[in-house]
Amino acid sequence: MAYTVPKLTDYSAAALDTATRDLLAALDHESAAVKTESEYETLRIRWRARKDGIVTQVNELWLKSAPREAKRDVGQRVNETIISRVDTVLRERHDYVKSLAILKKARAEGLDAGIDAARRAAELSESVDISLPGVRRPIGAEHPVMQTWREIVSVFQKLGYSVAEGPVVETDYYNFEALNFPPNHPARDTQDTLFIAGQQAKPQRERLLLRTHTSPVQIRTMERMRPPIRIVIPGTVHRNDPPDASHSPMFHQIEGLAVDINITFGDLKGTLDHAMKALFGSSVKTHFRPSFFPFTEPSAELYVTCFICGGGGKRGPDDAPCRPCKQTGWIEVLGCGMVDPNVFEFVKDNGYDPKKVSGFAFGMGVDRLALLKYGVDDLQYFFQGDVRFLQQFA
Ligand code: DAH
Numbered sequence: 001m002a003y004t005v006p007k008l009t010d011y012s013a014a015a016l017d018t019a020t021r022d023l024l025a026a027l028d029h030e031s032a033a034v035k036t037e038s039e040y041e042t043l044r045i046r047w048r049a050r051k052d053g054i055v056t057q058v059n060e061l062w063l064k065s066a067p068r069e070a071k072r073d074v075g076q077r078v079n080e081t082i083i084s085r086v087d088t089v090l091r092e093r094h095d096y097v098k099s100l101a102i103l104k105k106a107r108a109e110g111l112d113a114g115i116d117a118a119r120r121a122a123e124l125s126e127s128v129d130i131s132l133p134g135v136r137r138p139i140g141a142e143h144p145v146m147q148t149w150r151e152i153v154s155v156f157q158k159l160g161y162s163v164a165e166g167p168v169v170e171t172d173y174y175n176f177e178a179l180n181f182p183p184n185h186p187a188r189d190t191q192d193t194l195f196i197a198g199q200q201a202k203p204q205r206e207r208l209l210l211r212t213h214t215s216p217v218q219i220r221t222m223e224r225m226r227p228p229i230r231i232v233i234p235g236t237v238h239r240n241d242p243p244d245a246s247h248s249p250m251f252h253q254i255e256g257l258a259v260d261i262n263i264t265f266g267d268l269k270g271t272l273d274h275a276m277k278a279l280f281g282s283s284v285k286t287h288f289r290p291s292f293f294p295f296t297e298p299s300a301e302l303y304v305t306c307f308i309c310g311g312g313g314k315r316g317p318d319d320a321p322c323r324p325c326k327q328t329g330w331i332e333v334l335g336c337g338m339v340d341p342n343v344f345e346f347v348k349d350n351g352y353d354p355k356k357v358s359g360f361a362f363g364m365g366v367d368r369l370a371l372l373k374y375g376v377d378d379l380q381y382f383f384q385g386d387v388r389f390l391q392q393f394a
Contacts, residue, residue: 003030005057011070020081023058027086031093040097047086055086141394145252145382148370149234152254155278156232159271161256164231166217168238169196173205174216178346179295187294192240194249210238214255215295215363218339219346221257226351227359228260234366245378252366257339259352259359265298265338268360272302272336279369280307287330296337296361303330308375324372331372336362 003026008019027047034040047054058078066074142150153163166174181188183204191212199207217233233255241247258267273286284307288300305311306325313327314320321327339361341354348354367379374393376382381389 003054005054005061008062008065011066011074013073016074016077019062020077023054023082024085027089031089034093034097035100037097037101040094043093044090048090055083058082141390143382143390144374144376144393145367145370147393148373149252149254149366152275152279152364152366152369153232153234155275156256158278159230159274161230161232161258164217164221164233165235166211166214166220166233168211168236169208170211170216171205172207172209174219175209175211175213177205178219178343179215180340180342181294185294187292194238194240211235212239213237213363214253215361217255218257218295218361219343222259222347222352223350227357228258230258230260232256243380243383245380246368246371248367248379248383250383251368254364254366256362257359258361259339259357261357263338263358263360265360268336268338268362271360272334272362276302276304276333280304280373285311288336291335291337293335293337295340295343296335297340299335299337301332302334302336302362303332305329306331307372323377333369334362334364336360 003023005023006019008015030046031043034043045053050056063071063074063078157163175193176188176191177183193212194210196208196210214233214235214237217235221229221231221233235253235255236250237253238250241249243249258271269286269288276284276286283305285305287303287305289303291299291301293299306313306322306329308324309315309322309329311329313322313325313329315322322329325331337360339359344352344354344357351357367382370376370382371379
């Protein structure tokens with residue numbers, strides 16, 4: 001039933017309240033149904049037409065016929081409550097109807113634009129000579145450091161080693177403590193560590209740093225896998241070294257670890273001798289010199305005969321001094337040793353009782369080996385991204 005303005009006989013506040021409430025309820029109900037411009041126009045005329053619009057009727061039926069004493073009150077109510085509310089609702093509804101119309105138009109045009117684009121594309125393809133050759137994009141090649149990385153990993157994979165990896169942002173525990181670098185031990189100084197800021201509030205072993213070597217992954221892997229294990233661990237490492245011909249704050253290492261019962265230094269020597277021959281050629285000789293690393297005991301550095309001068313220390317017809325081996329005929333390629341029992345103590349509960357198992361480990365710098373292998377004399381070339389340099393290895 002459509003709303004009609006009632007005649008008022010009772011001008012008490014309660015009666016006026018009820019009449020006003022009924023009127024505003026009708027306004028809300030009717031306006032909510034309005035969706036188009038023409039429906040809006042019908043609504044506006046019904047409520048606001050000078051002649052016989054609802055507002056006009058209210059003036060006639062409520063205000064004009066009100067007794068004198070009630071006139072002020074009714075007038076205020078009509079102006080402040082009814083007229084202002086009717087005008088607000090009409091304005092809001094008009095805005096709503098207009099935006100609906102814009103949206104509808106945009107949708108229709110979007111569709112048209114799509115159809116248009118498709119038609120133009122179809123016309124264009126008729127005018128393109130599809131027998132012309134396409135645009136050739138240069139195909140990239142593997143970076144020399146990555147070639148070396150992959151070659152080293154594959155030598156060990158053929159010996160039955162698996163590949164393991166670990167995080168570059170590491171805790172003090174894995175990078176140092178569990179590798180038998182006690183807190184404040186001077187061996188830590190040799191690592192030029194880059195620490196993550198703001199870690200002072202944590203206990204030392206939980207503090208974060210950029211791993212200085214791939215050795216922490218030895219511990220991480222032994223925590224996850226029971227012996228026997230044979231793994232290689234390639235990865236990026238960081239040290240606080242200014243870049244120069246042989247240093248870079250970021251570089252690459254490949255770590256190795258073999259743990260089993262009765263692993264001996266002889267196994268270490270045989271494995272690495274084989275690997276060096278596979279990498280540098282079967283005529284290469286290996287040579288182990290005593291060294292020190294906290295996590296291996298005994299420790300050694302591995303040297304191979306210089307594959308540039310062949311071990312003689314001199315190069316070329318005029319016997320120029322061989323630079324890569326500093327005329328010694330030997331090149332240092334990695335650090336290695338027998339896993340220190342103190343390291344096994346940290347993973348003892350996972351089957352690594354130092355009384356029952358033994359193992360060897362080694363770690364080498366991939367970038368340095370790539371320099372030697374390709375006869376490059378400045379490490380920085382590897383990291384500058386100059387295509388003219390990199391193209392030579394494609
Ligand atoms: N982590 C050592 C470094 O970066 C290299 C190394 C030496 C790794 C001996 C080993 C090892 O596993 O046994 O200087």
